[in-house]
Amino acid sequence: MTTPPPRVVDTHSHVIPPQLVAAMEDGRAPDGITLDRSGATPWVVHRQGYRYPLLPGFHDVGARLEAMDRDQVTVSVLSVAPPLFLYWVDAAEALASSRLVNDAVAAMVGEHPDRFAGLATLPMQDPDAAAVELRRAVTELGLRGAQIGPHVEGVPLDDPSFRPVLRAAAELDVPLVLHPYYVGAATGELADFYLTNLQGNPWQTAVSASRLILSGTLDELPGLSLVLVHGGGHLPYQIGRLDHGHRVRPEAATPQHPPSAYLRRFHYDSLTHDLDATRWLIEKVGADRVMFGTDYPFDMAGGTYAEQLAGVPSGSPVIPTVGSVTADTLFRLQPPHEGASPA
Numbered sequence: 001m002t003t004p005p006p007r008v009v010d011t012h013s014h015v016i017p018p019q020l021v022a023a024m025e026d027g028r029a030p031d032g033i034t035l036d037r038s039g040a041t042p043w044v045v046h047r048q049g050y051r052y053p054l055l056p057g058f059h060d061v062g063a064r065l066e067a068m069d070r071d072q073v074t075v076s077v078l079s080v081a082p083p084l085f086l087y088w089v090d091a092a093e094a095l096a097s098s099r100l101v102n103d104a105v106a107a108m109v110g111e112h113p114d115r116f117a118g119l120a121t122l123p124m125q126d127p128d129a130a131a132v133e134l135r136r137a138v139t140e141l142g143l144r145g146a147q148i149g150p151h152v153e154g155v156p157l158d159d160p161s162f163r164p165v166l167r168a169a170a171e172l173d174v175p176l177v178l179h180p181y182y183v184g185a186a187t188g189e190l191a192d193f194y195l196t197n198l199q200g201n202p203w204q205t206a207v208s209a210s211r212l213i214l215s216g217t218l219d220e221l222p223g224l225s226l227v228l229v230h231g232g233g234h235l236p237y238q239i240g241r242l243d244h245g246h247r248v249r250p251e252a253a254t255p256q257h258p259p260s261a262y263l264r265r266f267h268y269d270s271l272t273h274d275l276d277a278t279r280w281l282i283e284k285v286g287a288d289r290v291m292f293g294t295d296y297p298f299d300m301a302g303g304t305y306a307e308q309l310a311g312v313p314s315g316s317p318v319i320p321t322v323g324s325v326t327a328d329t330l331f332r333l334q335p336p337h338e339g340a341s342p343a
Helices: 018-025 061-070 091-111 127-139 160-172 200-214 236-248 259-265 275-285 318-330
Strands: 009-015 034-036 043-045 051-053 075-080 116-118 146-148 176-178 226-228 266-269
Touching (some): 009 318, 018 091, 075 318, 091 116, 127 160, 160 176, 176 200, 200 259, 236 259, 236 275, 259 266, 259 275, 266 275
Parallel strands (some): 009 075, 075 116, 146 176, 176 226, 226 266
Antiparallel strands (some): 034 043, 043 051
């Protein structure tokens, strides 16, 4: 098994800040989110039907640090649990919720700035307000970027209405992490077998990234940094099909280059749940575009760094690059590492 490097950064880990948990307890939480304490473990309950256990790692800093120490994680990049994006509520309520969450995430980071970094959440249903909140979160709170959905209630990110947010991220030189989300009951062919997550999540990511490429959005915004979780979803593994479509279909001819030329415009996490897939992803896009990620503490979380990179020889320069060098550079967690190899 691969020996983890001295420094490991988990770029994909989620929180539900204590302030939001308190609001769920006393009925003040946005969108009617509540806690069900009828069992040994409390559950977060969304009015649309989605439920998940409120594990201590979501909100208890001590429990989070204990888990990080156990798994040999040096720094966790904290982002809110995606069901709390709240893109479906009134814009004013969404802004208030985003500010509450961002202040709370910054407070968690402030407790242990050597162990935590934070990402903002944004009221994407009001792109102008979202751009303002992103600027506040980065320049005033010290957050390192934002986590947003790959769509906003079905409206794709390449829609011109979202340009203020994308431009703000590019101007601030901070990444946007695209994370799939849902809160309601699954319908149609994804309703069974938890496919709404197992296939729906990587599908959402692949569609969003494909649209950003094929629409010319990435050509328009050359300074925009985007992170695709879950190993990029289905995108890297079907990029040849996009290239073929770009050659033969006028509808896919907009981008200046073949779609495969844009793979390195994205960063990716290592969470594929398959050693061969993770190793192939690193070979395909370069280790300087791949970062360790776990999805902690959801049940779809992956393994430790040593487990996820077990297919890479211990002496490979890939080990420190994926472990921390790429993340440190993208999120500006430490000065750039001297002598780092993109591998």
